[in-house]
Amino acid sequence: MEVIKIDGQHKLNGKVKIHGAKNATVALIPALCLADEEVILQGVPNISDVQVLAEILEFLDVEVTLKGDEFIANPKNMKNKELPNSLASKLRASYYFMGSLLGKFNEVKMKMPGGCYLGPRPINLHIKGFESLGVERIDDYDGYHLKTDSLVGSHIYLDFASVGATINIILAATKAQGITVIENAAKEPEIIDVCNLLNKMGAKIKGAGTDEITITGVDYLHSCIHEIIPDRIEAGTYLIIAAAVGENVVIDNIIPQHLDSLTSKLKEMGVNLEICEDSIVVKESFNEYKAIDVTTQTYPGFATDLQQPLTALLTKANGISKITDSIYPERFKHVLELQKMGAKVSTFMNMAIVEKNDNLNGAQVSATDLRGGAAMIVAGLMAKGITEIDNIYHIDRGYTKIDEVLSSLGAKIWREKKSDD
Numbered sequence: 001m002e003v004i005k006i007d008g009q010h011k012l013n014g015k016v017k018i019h020g021a022k023n024a025t026v027a028l029i030p031a032l033c034l035a036d037e038e039v040i041l042q043g044v045p046n047i048s049d050v051q052v053l054a055e056i057l058e059f060l061d062v063e064v065t066l067k068g069d070e071f072i073a074n075p076k077n078m079k080n081k082e083l084p085n086s087l088a089s090k091l092r093a094s095y096y097f098m099g100s101l102l103g104k105f106n107e108v109k110m111k112m113p114g115g116c117y118l119g120p121r122p123i124n125l126h127i128k129g130f131e132s133l134g135v136e137r138i139d140d141y142d143g144y145h146l147k148t149d150s151l152v153g154s155h156i157y158l159d160f161a162s163v164g165a166t167i168n169i170i171l172a173a174t175k176a177q178g179i180t181v182i183e184n185a186a187k188e189p190e191i192i193d194v195c196n197l198l199n200k201m202g203a204k205i206k207g208a209g210t211d212e213i214t215i216t217g218v219d220y221l222h223s224c225i226h227e228i229i230p231d232r233i234e235a236g237t238y239l240i241i242a243a244a245v246g247e248n249v250v251i252d253n254i255i256p257q258h259l260d261s262l263t264s265k266l267k268e269m270g271v272n273l274e275i276c277e278d279s280i281v282v283k284e285s286f287n288e289y290k291a292i293d294v295t296t297q298t299y300p301g302f303a304t305d306l307q308q309p310l311t312a313l314l315t316k317a318n319g320i321s322k323i324t325d326s327i328y329p330e331r332f333k334h335v336l337e338l339q340k341m342g343a344k345v346s347t348f349m350n351m352a353i354v355e356k357n358d359n360l361n362g363a364q365v366s367a368t369d370l371r372g373g374a375a376m377i378v379a380g381l382m383a384k385g386i387t388e389i390d391n392i393y394h395i396d397r398g399y400t401k402i403d404e405v406l407s408s409l410g411a412k413i414w415r416e417k418k419s420d421d
């Protein structure tokens with residue numbers, strides 16, 4: 001087993017270049033399966049989820065080549081096979097193959113998708129959307145067996161503005177007969193990126209980024225080259241890290257408006273930010289940070305993926321801060337790990353209450369999930385002494401070589417092999 005170790009309280013300086021968006025990439029790769037020719041994605045992050053998705057494509061007889069940050073795939077000879085649980089269970093985003101395989105073959109078989117456990121994460125909205133397009137769920141199967149003779153456009157209202165359901169319905173509807181309208185669609189930048197890729201391939205999708213998306217079905221999708229948007233969650237994590245232990249850190253290759261909800265809260269705390277056209281500079285603040293209240297919301301509200309690393313930062317803020325997660329009410333496993341380091345954090349229902357204690361001590365902790373792992377890195381960088389983080393495979397699912405990036409800024413962070421005993 002490998003662990004990450006951090007010797008904390010070292011100031012950071014330098015520049016971080018943000019990679020392509022993980023949450024876009026894991027939808028774009030299933031989306032390119034709808035193509036009838038080769039597709040090239042550029043700016044693909046070097047994360048374990050991409051490796052798993054490449055394995056799934058190869059299992060489906062898609063030709064895949066990885067060259068640096070380019071992901072080249074040719075689905076011309078793709079076959080429809082039941083997705084093996086050994087692959088589908090490794091990441092939540094495997095459910096996007098439901099939409100793409102339905103769109104391409106009118107049928108899909110797979111077990112329940114995997115990923116971080118953040119409480120109940122039902123996919124009933126996805127199934128409801130597919131059924132509106134004429135798909136039948138066959139119940140004599142341990143998992144999901146979805147099938148139709150022909151996908152037909154429909155008018156679909158989402159009870160909740162779900163990112164996953166919005167993208168999955170778009171994928172299924174792209175080659176459906178007629179017109180599909182999704183009302184109360186999610187507005188996240190990653191959805192716009194998926195629609196931009198599909199439109200480059202010849203799809204006819206309008207309204208991405210609004211609450212009503214219209215898809216006119218097409219028969220053929222051609223080759224294209226597409227560059228993935230920068231990762232707003234990776235950028236947000238490094239902004240939080242810079243606010244915690246930075247002297248002068250530049251977060252480069254970003255779209256600042258994608259981070260408005262975070263930067264407004266950091267400014268409210270008293271973090272010294274300079275927002276530029278495609279970068280943000282975080283400078284050391286010599287004033288004490290102030291407590292804030294945060295409630296996670298669907299985009300453009302505060303991202304649920306950033307509440308965990310922000311919790312660690314708020315241990316530096318004077319007063320009592322409150323973080324309410326309205327998206328994933330159970331997303332607070334990291335609180336127990338922070339408490340091991342001396343953090344004064346408690347939870348009540350879907351809320352974390354954080355009191356100031358900027359004297360954290362290094363400890364043996366666990367990355368409970370992807371963003372919980374990021375919270376442990378933030379805390380370890382602030383803490384006195386050595387912090388050891390296990391289950392770091394969670395971190396590697398979403399952050400490209402985060403230890404190397406932080407080392408380049410002056411952090412004392414490294415990986416070690418550890419006995420499984």
